[in-house]
Amino acid sequence: MALTTYNHISVPSFMYGTAWKKEATARLVELAVRSGFTAIDTANQLIHYQEALVGEALQALNAKGVKRESLFLQTKFTSVDGQDHRTPYDRSADLTTQVKQSFESSLQHLHTEYLDSYVLHAPFSRRGLGAADLEVWAAMEAFYKAGKTKMIGVSNITAAQLALLCQQAQLKPMMVQNRCYAVMAWDKEVRDICRQHGIIYQGFSLLTANRDVFAAREVHAIAAREGVGPAQVIFRFAQQVGMLPLTGTTNQQHMLEDIAAERISLTADEIARIETIAL
Numbered sequence: 247m248a249l250t251t252y253n254h255i256s257v258p259s260f261m262y263g264t265a266w267k268k269e270a271t272a273r274l275v276e277l278a279v280r281s282g283f284t285a286i287d288t289a290n291q292l293i294h295y296q297e298a299l300v301g302e303a304l305q306a307l308n309a310k311g312v313k314r315e316s317l318f319l320q321t322k323f324t325s326v327d328g329q330d331h332r333t334p335y336d337r338s339a340d341l342t343t344q345v346k347q348s349f350e351s352s353l354q355h356l357h358t359e360y361l362d363s364y365v366l367h368a369p370f371s372r373r374g375l376g377a378a379d380l381e382v383w384a385a386m387e388a389f390y391k392a393g394k395t396k397m398i399g400v401s402n403i404t405a406a407q408l409a410l411l412c413q414q415a416q417l418k419p420m421m422v423q424n425r426c427y428a429v430m431a432w433d434k435e436v437r438d439i440c441r442q443h444g445i446i447y448q449g450f451s452l453l454t455a456n457r458d459v460f461a462a463r464e465v466h467a468i469a470a471r472e473g474v475g476p477a478q479v480i481f482r483f484a485q486q487v488g489m490l491p492l493t494g495t496t497n498q499q500h501m502l503e504d505i506a507a508e509r510i511s512l513t514a515d516e517i518a519r520i521e522t523i524a525l
């Protein structure tokens with residue numbers, strides 16, 4: 247079941263993440279698409295991602311008949327703070343120029359003329375939003391207005407920062423991507439703001455940040471009833487509370503299982519129990 251942003255863009259209900267795959271990136275992206283994923287997340291940030299190898303996989307898939315339009319491509323602008331010496335832009339240029347250069351380089355890496363979603367990897371400011379954040383956001387808004395990306399969004403953002411961005415930006419974000427901790431009620435404060443504004447919430451590290459939940463008796467009981475594994479229970483819980491989960495699995499069996507999570511259904515009581523399981 248797809249999710250829809252406030253600007254009426256439909257987004258697949260599960261996303262394949264490409265961080266930390268190194269030289270296996272192209273092979274794994276092809277495998278993920280052949281296993282059923284239609285949404286791919288990457289970033290123009292060589293420390294953690296190989297965006298050009300995602301593009302290589304897209305070309306190989308295209309040659310086999312998987313058209314660009316059938317895929318949802320999301321990538322990110324990463325500021326100098328999150329890069330090593332290999333910045334995909336002139337680091338001495340002003341921020342607007344940096345974002346433009348990074349965006350153009352992403353289009354080249356991904357062999358595409360447009361993106362489905364363009365994301366600010368993280369605000370510059372730890373608290374609040376500063377002039378740098380608003381300048382980068384305005385540059386991203388310009389890509390949206392020019393039709394070069396269907397959505398713009400932000401990652402690694404606090405609830406207070408998101409509320410500010412919704413107030414101060416000309417265009418509020420259409421998606422948020424955050425690490426989702428059960429001990430923080432699965433990022434409830436941020437998710438609540440997203441719900442109020444029609445913003446899609448993408449959750450990452452759902453398994454790796456919540457190892458106690460993965461091992462919890464309640465989760466295993468649901469998994470046993472449904473004949474699935476605990477990962478599927480957590481991913482399905484995320485979907486049923488309105489999130490778009492990411493997985494970065496490197497294993498085809500897990501890819502197939504993660505996609506199939508949508509076939510199971512947790513009861514309202516089970517969802518309520520998992521929502522507060524780590525509080």
Ligand SMILES: NC(=O)c1ccc[n+]([C@@H]2O[C@H](COP(=O)([O-])OP(=O)(O)OC[C@H]3O[C@@H](n4cnc5c(N)ncnc54)[C@H](OP(=O)(O)O)[C@@H]3O)[C@@H](O)[C@H]2O)c1
Binds near residue numbers: 450451492504
């Ligand atoms: N915006 C940001 O700053 C940011 C930061 C981190 C990540 N991300 C994005 O989010 C994506 C996902 O990251 P993540 O941290 O959620 O995932 P991840 O670190 O790739 O971890 C997924 C883990 O879950 C395991 N797993 C997946 N499906 C499973 C299953 N069915 N059964 C058992 N184990 C399973 C994987 O093991 P196997 O490989 O063995 O399956 C792997 O250890 C990244 O690739 C990236 O695109 C964004």
